[in-house]
Amino acid sequence: MSDTPYPIDLDSIRGAFPPGIEAPPLLLDFAGWLNGRPWGSVGCFSLQGQFSDQAPIFDGSPLRDRFALFMRLPDGSAVGGWYGAGLDRDDPPIVGLGSEGDYELLAPSLDALLSKLTSQQFDKAWHDLLPDDEVECHTVALAEWLAGRPVAEKPAPEEASSEVPDFRGFVEKWSRDREDFWANHRMMAELGWRLAAHLPKGKNAWDKTRFEVAIVGTQYQARVLTRGPQPFEEAASIESLLRELREEMWRAQRELGLWSAMSFGLYADGRVMPNFDYNTRPTIDGEPALLAEAKADLARAPRPERWVPKWLT
Structure with missing residues (x-):
């Protein structure tokens, strides 16, 4: 060492x-x-x-x-x-x-x-x-x-x-406030309802089913993490909801731009707790997201120069 x-x-x-x-x-x-x-x-x-x-x-x-x-x-x-x-x-x-x-x-x-x-x-x-x-x-x-x-x-x-x-x-107040925000968010409630078939089977409060989403321009992919990322039946039906969420978040804090990846946990009570990634170039259908699509997102939703990831410059 x-x-x-x-x-x-x-x-x-x-x-x-x-x-x-x-x-x-x-x-x-x-x-x-x-x-x-x-x-x-x-x-x-x-x-x-x-x-x-x-x-x-x-x-x-x-x-x-x-x-x-x-x-x-x-x-x-x-x-x-x-x-x-x-x-x-x-x-x-x-x-x-x-x-x-x-x-x-x-x-x-x-x-x-x-x-x-x-x-x-x-x-x-x-x-x-x-x-x-x-x-x-x-x-x-x-x-x-x-x-x-x-x-x-x-x-x-x-x-x-x-x-x-x-x-x-x-930090503790921020975490409580954000958990309350997402627990009562209209789109998260609808997402939980649409994915009810994937509610975790465990009885513990912390049991959850994990999902990963990628949206870059017109590209889209959603996977459930069950023995690795897997396609699931409801993926197509929630795309418009996730795109609407993405636009809403951009309007709320424009300098962040548009997120390219999202992960979330679906809990037994139907709550959805998300996390967003604005920096990573996601993989869609086994390939890195198309640079042209990502640049179209950046042109539509510009960010401060230092917040633009290197792969996008």
Whole structure:
């Protein structure tokens, strides 16, 4: 493991920041300092950007402009800036979205997060931010590098506040609200009714039947995940409903564009809980979705440049 350098993807990091906000020089400089060092020497992570769509938070797509997730942990957790209402957009607090439901404000700023890496001040839930015991530790070198950087002068806020933002409360409320939103959504109710033949046979509240959908331009495919993706009888009859949903979501948040893939779980009580993918080029009938169809979607529903996936440029 000591011969493996840190994975670093500056393009994805820059693209993960909300439109109009650039990746801070400190983060880019840290990536340069980290480049080539052995993975695990200051923590077990990769410096790679991702959107809230893929982060461990329910229905995260609408939150793209509230996060800049620049660090990934081996268990699927994500770390990055939180651009919540009323927070400093020039130097936001750094939060962790844990794969096991741990949502925590890790540091009040990026500089403070890097300082915590040097002092190894992370609890058990965030142990991947600690150095790997089997790799030579570079936290002292990181501390020396940070100490040698010029101190940027920041204007004093008009009103100083010692109140710590309640990040866990924000995520929990978001999840509850979105679950209620979809549980009471007209189209989800109709989708559950149309797919009633596929209700899970289990008795547990968490039992569900999983489906995958791809829509790119005029192309469409829906599969039920039963011993792998399988066609199902009702697929054609729900296409118009899913296309209507896609259009409705675009009208509600136009900067996201049109999603290309959707997965959802059908629960025993008929609830449908969806997840949407705006970035992946889906496979339809065994082949990647046609680029011309995807570009037609993009022309009709344009996005900020940094939110256009590479395969579509």
